[in-house]
Amino acid sequence: MIYMKTNISKRIIVVILLVALLIIAFLKVRFIDNTKLEVIVINKCNYDVSEFWEVAYAGMLEAIEEYDVTCYFMSAQYEYQIEEQKEVILKAIEMKPDVILLIASDYYEIAPYANMIIETGIELVLMDSDVDISDDYNISFIGTNSKKAGEYLGEVALENTTTANKNSIILSHFKGVQTSDDREAGIKEGYGEDYILGSYSCDSDTEVAYEITKKLILEDESIINIFATNENVTVGAARAVEELGLADRIAIYGFDSSKEHVRYLEMGILDYTIIQSPYQMGYLALKKSIDIVENKEAAANIETDFLLIGEDNMYDVGFREILFPFVDKK
């Protein structure tokens, strides 16, 4: 009988242990996975520098919220501060995140630092601006195909230029910056390189663009089209044309958007502007960064959309939403 008793109590203990194990296993399944993925986004400028980056930032935030990851935003103040971006990259590498989303401020200068990221084993995803790294590294790039966008703008300009004189100039924002160079190359291809009298780098500065435009269109009265490769340059060119009252003579084909862009579009000074989808770009880039680490997704290039906006379509459904993003500016 004593034997029986110990046997029963042993079995009861076994049963209790089994039940406890089951409950623990059940709870564990629910509470596991408490380490969040870490992403560092290194931009080439502060997000409040332009509306483009503000909206891109909102897109990234959307992805961060949706996928519940930890994200650090680091950047130099302005796009021309290439040295500062290098330092930021080194700092970011020290933080050992899972993935770095890099918006390079220079195609060549930043390349060794991008290599450094890859070599430390941190996943690298590029957005908006490419860098000069070997094709052996399979790196995702999320951004608009700048050359294609430029080419499209050039074609539109050519279509709208009915006069025999097709003399035009290109105001690029930075020689050496990939978006700038690609857009310029695209425009030349789409419009015809022969009609381009010259291309001028404006340091991505409104003032510089304004001055150069003013000088050039006063000097050479044959210029009828101005291509501008980014937001600030477009605004600078438009301001010069507005000030000189030459809207009837000169058409501006620009890039990006801002309040000024909208105003100049309404005024008829800016004829067309190509806008990208910074929101889409930011969202997709961050999503891709997460997918590469979390779902072991293969690297891939994602081309984000661009849209041609003119006075006639700016308030249309599907265009107005991108031209006037619903970004909370509180």
Add this chain to the structure above:
Amino acid sequence: MKNYSITKKVLIIFLTLTLSIILTSFIATITGANYLLKDTSINYTSRLVGQVESSISEYFKNMENISEAILADKDIIDYIKIDSDNEQACIEVLDFAVDTRNDITNIFVMKVLEDKSLEIISNDRTKQINSFAHYTNASWYTALIENGENMIITSSYVQNLIEDQYNWVISLGVAIKDTDNQTIGVILIDLNYSTIENILNNVMPKDQGYIYLLSDDGQIVYHPSQQLIFYKVKEENVSPIANIHNGHVQIGNRVYLVVDSGLLNWKTVAVIDSTVVYRNTVTNTILFSIIAVVFIIISIYISFAFSNWFTKPIKNLSRNMRKVEQGDLSVRVDIISQDEIGVLGVSFNVMTKKLESLVQRIVVEQEEKRNYELNALRAQINPHFLYNTLDSIIWMAECKENDKVVVMTSALSKMLRASINNQASGVTLQLELQNAENYLKIQKFRYSNKLDYEIDVDVKLYAKKAAHLVLQPLVENSIYHGIKNKEGVSKITIKAFEKNGLLYIQVIDNGVGMDQEKIDLLFADTTQSNVGIGISNINRRISLIYGEQYGLSITSEVGVGTTNTIVIPSIDSVEGGDDLYENKYI
């Protein structure tokens, strides 16, 4: 199944029963509870959407009240109707109205000019009216001025009436009409888009679903992921929803709950992931599953315990049966219950009890049989010997040798007495020696010129126990096989000694001796032998009484003599009665 043990059979039956009961009730409960939970979940969300819809409607009714208040203001009416030059007064009215509410971005009062263009004043005197603004395509313009409607609530759109300001708004427009029912003025109240956002955003936890607004013409008025939808990163399939009025539909794994607005030309649509609808049911299922698992574990445990308890008496019985098989008849089963197995146990006990007594009886009978045999042996006093002795006595009597007659008769008498003395447990060595000596005395008369004898035993050994009637037959053998056929006087010596707890009794003669063949013949069954009491009988008796390791051995050499040795355990006789008895009759 047929070859399984009873424990296993009981276990399988019990387990099948309990598990099927548990599983059936588990499935029934889960199905029922989940159906209820799903229903509750959808009802709850429906109510939620209804509340959202009514709070939005309520909101716009408030806006209408504001517009009515503005319309009631004399300055405003004057401005539009009489073309008075009191813009500043109007702005103050509007400014006051906007100031009280932070959900209104702007209020515009517009005078319709003859070419259907508008003269616009806004509440904000610091801002310019956008002179480049195109408004003729705006929905409020179409509705109020071109179509002559009295009131409109627009979809969301970008308001471009103020310079440098492009806000997403939803507008409430009210037409001011003259007596000919012609629209002469418009009051446009722009509502901050984020107001709607705020109303809708916090209604539902983000992970459960979202609410969006869909205009009757199938356009999204508000959507929490509006950007992503316009960029085609996400999709919102609105076409099937447009046909649903106040109801819900499940498409794929999404449940859409639609509430039509009475006031507005909108639908309020809640989209919930069906996993959310089923989330409670999943928790519920998990909870019930845990309970079921616990019950299953308990039932398995009970099944084992039950089958063990049930078959324990049977196992106990079979264990005891095996003991019986191995010869232990003393086993008895504890009778715990009065059921069939208990009855079986009782029968088992009766059976073993009977078996045991049977075996005991056999043992007793065997003992008796042996005693009979002994008695028969004892009875075997050779009639020839008796006849010869009596003949000798007669002969002595005729010769008047009275002394000899007395001695011989006495010896014979003692021998006969010894033979009827039934001492199954044995006698003393002394008695046995006396018996042998009596025999020798008698034979001495017959073989006076041939036989001499000597008894050489320590008196200390007299009290030792000895087997009854073993010495005399040996002496008889010695005489017949050793001395009778030998020329001259032969001697028989009887010796006894103790060694290592054993008692050795020897009958030694120096007669003709025997070869091994003859010894072997002696040890063979000689019940039919003419030699009287067989050597083998003595040997067997000793073995029967003391055990197999004891007995008789004979060594002999032809021409030298024979030595008979009996080995028995050395045991002291407790009762000395035989001697007393003996002395009495000598």
